[in-house]
Structure formats: C-alpha cells, structure tokens
Amino acid sequence: MKTNSKLLSAPYTVWMTIFIVLPMVLVAYFAFTDKQGSFTLENILSVGQYSNVFLRSIWLGAVATAICLVLGYPLAYIIAKLPAKRQSVMVMLVMLPMWMNFLLRTYAWMTLLEDNGLINAALNAVGMPKVHMINTAGAVVLGMVYNYIPYMVLPLYSVLTKIDQSVIEAAQDLGASDSKVFLKVVVPMSMPGVISGVTMVFVPAVSTFIISKMLGGGGNLLIGDLIDMQFLGSAYNPNLGSAISLVLMVIILICMGIMNQFDDGEDSGKGGIML
Amino acid sequence: MSRTVGRLYTFLIFLFLYAPILVLIVFSFNDTETASRTVFSGFSLKWYEKLFEDRLILEALRNTLIIAVAAAAASTVLGTMAAIGINSLKRLPKRVMMNITNFPMVNPEIVTGVSMMLLFVFAVGVFGGRSLGMGSIIAAHITFCLPYVILQVLPKLRQMDPALYEAAQDLGCPPVKAFFKVVLPEIMPGIVTGMIMAFTLSIDDFVISYFTSGTTQTLPIYIYSMTRKRVSPEINALSTVMFAAVMVLLIIVNVRSSNSGERAGKGGGQG
Numbered sequence: 001m002k003t004n005s006k007l008l009s010a011p012y013t014v015w016m017t018i019f020i021v022l023p024m025v026l027v028a029y030f031a032f033t034d035k036q037g038s039f040t041l042e043n044i045l046s047v048g049q050y051s052n053v054f055l056r057s058i059w060l061g062a063v064a065t066a067i068c069l070v071l072g073y074p075l076a077y078i079i080a081k082l083p084a085k086r087q088s089v090m091v092m093l094v095m096l097p098m099w100m101n102f103l104l105r106t107y108a109w110m111t112l113l114e115d116n117g118l119i120n121a122a123l124n125a126v127g128m129p130k131v132h133m134i135n136t137a138g139a140v141v142l143g144m145v146y147n148y149i150p151y152m153v154l155p156l157y158s159v160l161t162k163i164d165q166s167v168i169e170a171a172q173d174l175g176a177s178d179s180k181v182f183l184k185v186v187v188p189m190s191m192p193g194v195i196s197g198v199t200m201v202f203v204p205a206v207s208t209f210i211i212s213k214m215l216g217g218g219g220n221l222l223i224g225d226l227i228d229m230q231f232l233g234s235a236y237n238p239n240l241g242s243a244i245s246l247v248l249m250v251i252i253l254i255c256m257g258i259m260n261q262f263d264d265g266e267d268s269g270k271g272g273i274m275l
Numbered sequence: 276m277s278r279t280v281g282r283l284y285t286f287l288i289f290l291f292l293y294a295p296i297l298v299l300i301v302f303s304f305n306d307t308e309t310a311s312r313t314v315f316s317g318f319s320l321k322w323y324e325k326l327f328e329d330r331l332i333l334e335a336l337r338n339t340l341i342i343a344v345a346a347a348a349a350s351t352v353l354g355t356m357a358a359i360g361i362n363s364l365k366r367l368p369k370r371v372m373m374n375i376t377n378f379p380m381v382n383p384e385i386v387t388g389v390s391m392m393l394l395f396v397f398a399v400g401v402f403g404g405r406s407l408g409m410g411s412i413i414a415a416h417i418t419f420c421l422p423y424v425i426l427q428v429l430p431k432l433r434q435m436d437p438a439l440y441e442a443a444q445d446l447g448c449p450p451v452k453a454f455f456k457v458v459l460p461e462i463m464p465g466i467v468t469g470m471i472m473a474f475t476l477s478i479d480d481f482v483i484s485y486f487t488s489g490t491t492q493t494l495p496i497y498i499y500s501m502t503r504k505r506v507s508p509e510i511n512a513l514s515t516v517m518f519a520a521v522m523v524l525l526i527i528v529n530v531r532s533s534n535s536g537e538r539a540g541k542g543g544g545q546g
Contacts, residue, residue: 009360019418023390099521104514108295207383
C-alpha cells in the first residue's frame with residue numbers, strides 16, 4: 001500500500017516543479033541577466049534607485065497592519081466573549097465582505113472619497129469645506145485596512161476562543177486586576193494569533209498594486225505598481241521587474257523569519273509559565 | 276456599561292465594513308443620465324438592463340465560470356491524490372513537500388503571477404504555440420488552488436484510522452475498491468470543502484489572472500478595465516448581482532451542511 005500511495009503524489013510533484021519551482025528559477029535567471037541573456041548584476045543594483053518606493057510600500061503596509069491590529073483586536077475579543085451561537089453569526093458577518101471581489105470593494109471607496117464623492121457631498125450639506133481625500137497616501141492605507149482587516153480579526157478570534165477560561169480565573173483568584181489579567185494573560189496567550197494576523201495583512205498590503213492605483217492616483221507608487229509597470233506597463237523590462245520581485249520576496253521572507261522567531265520565543269516562554 | 280461600549284464598537288466596525296457596499300448597492304438603482312454618484316434621483320433598473328445587454332461582460336462571465344470549473348475539478352483530483360501520497364511519506368520528504376505546498380500561499384501573489392507569466396512566455400519561446408489565454412489561466416489557477424485542497428484533505432487523512440483500509444483488504448476487498456469504498460467516504464468532507472474553496476478562489480482571483488491572461492477577459496479583469504476607463508453605475512449593478520449571488524450561495528451551502536451534518540450522524544457521507 002505504501003509504495004502505491006507514494007506514487008499518487010508524483011503528478012503533483014511534477015506539476016509543482018513545472019509551475020512553482022521552474023517559474024521561480026526563471027525569475028532568478030531574468031534578475032541576473034541582461035536582455036541578451038548574459039550575466040549581470042545591473043538589475044539588482046538598479047533596484048536601489050527605487051528605495052523610496054520600497055520604503056513607502058513598507059511604511060504604508062506597516063501603518064495599515066498596525067491600524068488593523070488596533071481596530072481588529074477589540075473586535076475579536078468582543079466576539080470571543082459572546083455566546084457560541086452569536087459568535088458564528090458575527091464571524092460570518094466579518095467574512096461576508098471578503099466574498100465580494102476586492103476590486104469592487106476598492107471601487108466602492110473610490111466613489112466615496114472622490115472630490116465630488118458622497119463624503120464631500122455630506123460635508124457640503126452640513127456647511128463644511130471639501131476635503132481632498134482620493135489620491136493620497138491616507139486613501140491607500142484606508143483601502144488596505146478595509147480590504148485586509150478580516151485577515152486580522154479571524155486568526156485573533158480563533159486564538160482568543162481557545163484560551164482556557166480557568167487560566168483567566170486562576171489569575172483573578174491570585175489577585176490580578178482585570179487590566180492586569182488582560183495584559184499579563186490574555187495578550188501573551190493570543191500572540192500566535194497576532195503574529196499570523198500581522199503576516200496575513202502585511203504580506204498582501206506590501207505587495208498590492210491595485211489599491212494604490214485606484215485610491216492613490218499616480219503619486220503613491222508602491223512596489224507592486226513598479227513590478228506591474230515592468231511586465232505589463234509602459235516601462236517594459238522583465239529583467240528589472242524580476243530583480244524587483246526577487247528583492248520583494250527576500251524582504252517578505254526576512255519579515256516572516258523575524259515574526260516566526262518572535263512566535264517561537266513566545267511559545268517557549270508560555271510553556272515555561274504554564275509549567 | 277462596558278457591554279454598551281462593546282456593542283457600540285462592534286456596530287461602528289460593521290458600519291465601516293458594510294457602508295461602502297450598501298452605498299454601492301443603493302446607487303445601482305439610481306435613475307440618472309450622467310454617472311453622478313452623489314444625488315439619488317429615483318429608482319430605476321436601467322443599469323441592470325445595460326449590464327445584461329453587455330456582450331463583453333457575459334463573455335467574461337462565461338470564461339470565468341469555465342476556468343473555475345476546470346481549475347476546481349483538476350486541483351481537487353490532483354490535490355487529493357497528492358494528499359494521500361504526502362500522508363504516506365516519511366518525515367523528511369513530507370516536510371519538503373509541505374514547504375513546497377505552502378510556498379505559493381506565503382509568496383506575494385504578484386510575484387507568483389509574474390513568475391508564471393515568465394514561464395508561459397518562455398514555454399512559447401521554446402515550444403512555440405499560443406502563449407497566454409484560457410490554457411495558461413487554467414494552469415495558473417490549478418497551481419494556486421492545489422495547496423488549499425491539500426490542506427483540507429490532509430487533516431481528514433490523519434484523523435482516519437489506517438486499520439480501516441487494511442481491514443477492508445483483509446476481508447478480501449481489492450485495494451482500488453477498498454480505496455473507493457473505505458478511504459474516499461472518510462475524507463469526502465475535506466475534498467468537498469477543498470473543491471468549494473478552489474472554485475471560489477478561482478472566480479475571485481484577479482492578480483494572477485491579470486498576468487497570465489493575455490487578451491482573454493475574465494470577470495475580475497473586466498471589472499478592473501471598467502474602473503480604469505470610467506466610473507459607471509453599471510459596475511454598481513454588477514457588484515449587486517455578484518453580492519446577491521454570493522449570499523444565495525452561502526445560504527445554500529449553510530443549509531446543505533447543516534442537513535448533511537444530520538445525515539452524517541445517521542451514518543456515512545455521500546459520494
């Protein structure tokens with residue numbers, strides 16, 4: 001039985017080699033060659049010219065992630081405290097907007113934030129001056145938060161519901177105040193959820209190119225836009241595009257490596273406390 | 276006191292999540308000549324009429340459905356086979372396979388899309404033939420759906436008692452029949468969930484399709500080109516239709532799963 005079963009994964013192995021491993025090899029190949037196909041470091045080196053775009057992407061992605069965490073944690077906590085039946089309804093409600101295509105969700109904000117949009121019309125109606133919102137960095141962050149906040153709430157919720165109530169009661173019996181219980185027991189125990197939430201928001205936020213295009217105008221170029229331009233845009237240059245993709249991947253891998261380190265540390269620490 | 280604060284907070288977050296969608300839906304019924312989105316000038320279904328007369332949209336919808344069905348079917352079969360294979364591997368090769376499986380899920384979508392575009396362009400350079408189109412989109416969709424199927428099926432295999440399969444064989448059942456009669460019903464819930472996930476992910480995908488489609492239009496790609504050109508209440512109408520479709524689908528799935536939950540209690544899932 002064993003050898004037969006192993007053979008079943010052979011088509012998958014072949015498929016993934018062709019469609020995952022080989023494309024990655026091609027990205028690396030393009031990144032290190034010029035248009036004639038000879039080896040060069042020029043592409044990688046010229047990525048440095050775009051350091052401002054990289055910094056902007058990381059900064060906006062980090063701000064959006066932080067806002068998602070600050071807004072999402074209380075919500076996850078509130079949901080986790082509800083009776084079981086209402087919990088599942090609330091979780092459904094958090095997930096439902098995700099079922100709508102994210103282009104349409106972002107488009108909805110376009111119509112709200114425009115200079116002649118609904119928010120400005122409302123401001124106008126109560127006699128307030130117009131506020132320019134679309135095509136700003138703030139609008140891009142708003143779009144990221146709106147699109148990705150469910151990815152923060154859901155892992156936080158699933159960790160928070162699993163916290164053993166008796167641990168919290170034990171802390172209370174030992175004289176901890178409510179705020180202390182929250183800071184010293186609930187928050188540390190929810191760390192795995194925080195970490196997966198942060199990665200699930202940060203990775204798509206950093207690499208997005210649609211949100212910045214639709215809500216950020218031309219002035220808020222992100223890494224994703226830069227890559228898009230090299231492959232399907234005006235600045236056609238797959239070699240440079242591959243180099244930028246490679247750098248983006250390395251940045252993300254480093255971020256995730258740091259987060260995982262943090263996670264492991266927390267885990268072992270927690271184990272120590274529990275024992 | 277703190278309960279009221281909690282309720283207010285939840286209400287505000289849900290307002291933030293749903294207000295834009297509500298505005299979108301309300302203005303899809305707006306009766307206006309210009310594409311004004313600030314004044315509601317009366318109820319009308321004309322944007323829906325325009326939507327269903329738009330041949331390009333209907334063609335994009337057809338493409339999207341063909342791709343989703345093909346990608347879901349292929350990734351379900353390949354993924355289930357792979358999960359069974361991976362489950363019987365030893366520790367080290369298992370870890371290698373799981374890392375490759377997880378890779379597309381953690382890799383930024385845009386990089387996956389770009390890398391596959393390079394692959395298809397490269398393949399045309401070597402083998403000739405048509406480069407980007409339905410074929411390349413389907414292949415790309417199968418690739419990003421596979422991990423989701425595998426991750427749904429693997430836990431079911433782990434929960435299953437391996438003695439069941441052996442017992443069937445001891446009782447004289449040939450291995451293939453034992454698989455279909457014993458193993459498959461056990462892991463069926465995982466397979467079905469994986470297939471539904473693959474189907475919805477494929478319908479919803481924009482980034483990877485965008486880089487692998489060439490000139491072929493799918494619904495998300497068409498929506499994207501609509502938002503680039505002009506802002507028209509037709510998009511609002513399309514959003515409303517899609518939102519309603521999702522709601523109906525979710526209700527059906529929920530009703531079905533609660534029904535089959537009861538049936539499963541009485542014995543056996545259905546093939």
